[in-house]
Amino acid sequence: MSPLSGNSVFLRSLTRTLATLPAYQAGAALADAPPAFTEVGVRYSHYSEDDIDASSVIFGATSRYDIDITQLWIEAPVGANWSVALDVQNDYQTGASPWFVGTDQDGQPGVIMSGASIQDNRVEVGVTTRYFWADGNAGLNLSHSDEDDYEALSIGFDASWNTAANTRTWTTSVSNSSDKVNPTQGVIPVFVMDEELDTQSGYFGVSQILSRTTIVRVGLNYTYSDGYLSDPYKLNDRRPQSHERIALSTGYRHFLIDANASVQFDYRYYADSWGVDSHTVELGWAQHFERSTLTPFFRYYSQREADFYQVTADLSEPHFADDYRLSSYGAMTLGARWAINLGDWTFELEGERYWSDADWGLYDGDSAPALVDFWRGTVAIIWRFD
Amino acid sequence: MRYALRTAGILSVITFQISCMQMETVEAWDRGYLAEDTMQWEADARSAKLKGHVYTSKEASSGGASAAGGGCGCN
Numbered sequence: 001m002s003p004l005s006g007n008s009v010f011l012r013s014l015t016r017t018l019a020t021l022p023a024y025q026a027g028a029a030l031a032d033a034p035p036a037f038t039e040v041g042v043r044y045s046h047y048s049e050d051d052i053d054a055s056s057v058i059f060g061a062t063s064r065y066d067i068d069i070t071q072l073w074i075e076a077p078v079g080a081n082w083s084v085a086l087d088v089q090n091d092y093q094t095g096a097s098p099w100f101v102g103t104d105q106d107g108q109p110g111v112i113m114s115g116a117s118i119q120d121n122r123v124e125v126g127v128t129t130r131y132f133w134a135d136g137n138a139g140l141n142l143s144h145s146d147e148d149d150y151e152a153l154s155i156g157f158d159a160s161w162n163t164a165a166n167t168r169t170w171t172t173s174v175s176n177s178s179d180k181v182n183p184t185q186g187v188i189p190v191f192v193m194d195e196e197l198d199t200q201s202g203y204f205g206v207s208q209i210l211s212r213t214t215i216v217r218v219g220l221n222y223t224y225s226d227g228y229l230s231d232p233y234k235l236n237d238r239r240p241q242s243h244e245r246i247a248l249s250t251g252y253r254h255f256l257i258d259a260n261a262s263v264q265f266d267y268r269y270y271a272d273s274w275g276v277d278s279h280t281v282e283l284g285w286a287q288h289f290e291r292s293t294l295t296p297f298f299r300y301y302s303q304r305e306a307d308f309y310q311v312t313a314d315l316s317e318p319h320f321a322d323d324y325r326l327s328s329y330g331a332m333t334l335g336a337r338w339a340i341n342l343g344d345w346t347f348e349l350e351g352e353r354y355w356s357d358a359d360w361g362l363y364d365g366d367s368a369p370a371l372v373d374f375w376r377g378t379v380a381i382i383w384r385f386d
Numbered sequence: 387m388r389y390a391l392r393t394a395g396i397l398s399v400i401t402f403q404i405s406c407m408q409m410e411t412v413e414a415w416d417r418g419y420l421a422e423d424t425m426q427w428e429a430d431a432r433s434a435k436l437k438g439h440v441y442t443s444k445e446a447s448s449g450g451a452s453a454a455g456g457g458c459g460c461n
Contacts, residue, residue: 045436071432087432091460122458143456150459158452165411168404175453201454204397206404207427212416215425218400221449222393246393247449251427255419262424270447278447286424293424303446326446337429350433354444372444378433 032132032162034077043348043380045069049095049372052111056369058104060113064372065095071380083130091122091147098370099188100235101312101322109311111370114233115187122147136161141175149232152179158203167209171219174202183232195228205249213255221247230321236313237321244273262286264297275307276326279362292340297352299333304363311366324372328365331356348380427451 049064068091075085099114126143138159145152158173181195205219225243252265264284271277284297308319309326335352353375358367412420419425428434435455442448443460 041432043432043436047440069436071436073432120459122460124456124458145456145458147459150457152457154456156453156455164409166414167409167412171451173453175455177454177456179457181459197457199454199457201449203451203453204401205451206400208404208409209412209417209420211410212412213419215420217427217451218404219451220393220397220400221451221453222390223449223454224390244390245449246396247447248396249450251451253425253427255422255425257419262422264424268447268450270449272446274446276446278445280447286429288422288424293429295424295429301441301445301447306446325444331445337433339423339429348430348433352437374440374444376437376440378436380433 032135032137032160034079034081034083034130034132035075036077037384037386038074038076039382039384040074041072041380041382043069043071043378045071045376045378047374047376049374052098052113052370056111058102058110058112060099060111060115061096062113063095064097065093065118067091067093081132083132085126085128085130087124087126087128087143089122089124091120091124093120093122094118097233098322098324099233101369103312109369112235118186118233120148122150135163135166149182149184150179151182152177154178164208169207170204171206172202172204174200176200179227181228181232188233188235190232192228192230192232195232197225197227197229199223199225207251213257215253217249217251219249221245221249223247231323234321234323236315237323238319239308239321240274240319242273246271260288264295270303274326276303276305278303291342292338294336294338296336297333299335300330301333302330302360302362304328305365309365311368322368324368324370327358327368327371328361328363329356329358329368329371330360330362332360344384346380346382346384348378348382350376350378350380352376 047067051062054062070090073087077083096114098111100112101109102112104110124145128139128141130139141156143154154177156175160169160171162169177199179197183190183192201223203221207217209215223245229243230237230239247268247270249268254263266282268280280301282299284295286295305328306326309321313320313322333352333354337350340347355373356371423429
């Protein structure tokens with residue numbers, strides 16, 4: 001045990017403050033010094049969708065997806081200017097999803113479900129190495145995701161650098177992902193064999209310190225995908241072969257000294273070449289206690305339907321889809337995150353509840369019969385050591 | 387291409403505007419509050435990635451304050 005271990009909380013706070021003096025976190029980038037400690041962590045999450053309303057189902061199961069997600073990682077400094085991180089994630093998914101939307105005897109739209117037979121396991125492995133210098137840092141990430149019916153290989157590069165007396169941090173990142181789609185045959189017939197998808201993405205943004213307690217940021221993300229973009233497990237789903245997306249994101253953080261708390265505000269505007277646009281607002285209040293931080297948050301989301309979306313797909317059109325995720329609707333999320341610091345150990349608990357409803361949206365559109373509600377629970381243990 | 391041009395236009399305006407801003411200098415020794423975990427854009431990058439991944443899988447929108455990561459067949 002280190003002779004200074006009794007002061008580790010103090011030392012960690014001091015080190016963290018010193019290490020982040022020149023600049024502040026932006027996206028995945030860290031401040032301009034390697035992490036002072038090696039970090040090992042494990043996080044388990046359970047995601048569960050509510051059963052679909054039986055009155056919306058014409059045929060099939062009413063249960064939907066459950067997913068168990070396990071994340072393992074280690075991140076360590078290497079020498080004076082480098083860090084390296086290894087991330088492994090495993091997702092195990094079971095349940096059913098809407099196959100297509102038909103009409104019942106009364107002419108009302110209803111969902112035909114896939115049957116509760118879907119099982120899938122996804123493993124993602126990522127390695128990130130980062131170099132730090134006096135006024136910035138740059139990282140390179142390689143990641144491979146593999147599941148029964150989908151494989152993705154991606155590479156990403158990001159860089160951050162400081163200007164204006166280190167009160168302004170510019171950030172950029174680019175990435176490329178090459179994906180292969182090989183749908184598996186199950187209870188429902190699948191008419192797709194081998195397909196490919198390529199995606200390139202770029203981001204440019206800036207954060208600015210406004211005062212000793214306030215920081216803001218703004219940035220723009222552009223993404224282009226070319227290839228197979230339909231959902232092979234939906235009967236009536238034929239989407240365009242290309243997809244352009246832009247997202248304008250802003251953020252605001254303000255520390256309230258008297259309350260010993262931070263106010264967090266984030267907003268994103270999204271638009272794409274399929275006719276979808278959306279607004280996302282997230283508000284958080286991070287309350288510090290002696291050894292823990294409790295952050296309740298609220299998120300509101302509203303999207304406009306895609307040009308080719310219809311409640312029941314029109315198969316005579318060049319492109320069509322009845323996927324509820326492309327419909328107009330609004331969604332609200334309530335959640336909280338509790339992080340407890342006990343010396344070299346941190347314990348995290350997080351939960352969120354998501355509700356969606358066509359009437360909550362800002363845009364007109366017919367109500368999809370299969371909108372999803374879900375909850376997620378997460379627990380994590382993190383160990384940091386010299 | 388329409389969206390690429392729109393992106394480039396917005397980016398140029400943002401970059402120009404911010405480059406011209408003259409802001410109050412906060413000394414390095416006075417940035418303790420800004421260094422708190424809760425003042426970061428993501429209190430935990432891995433937790434934020436997971437959370438974003440769930441939303442992206444269930445909504446038509448994606449993207450934000452970084453380039454997109456690798457794809458997945460998450461339906």
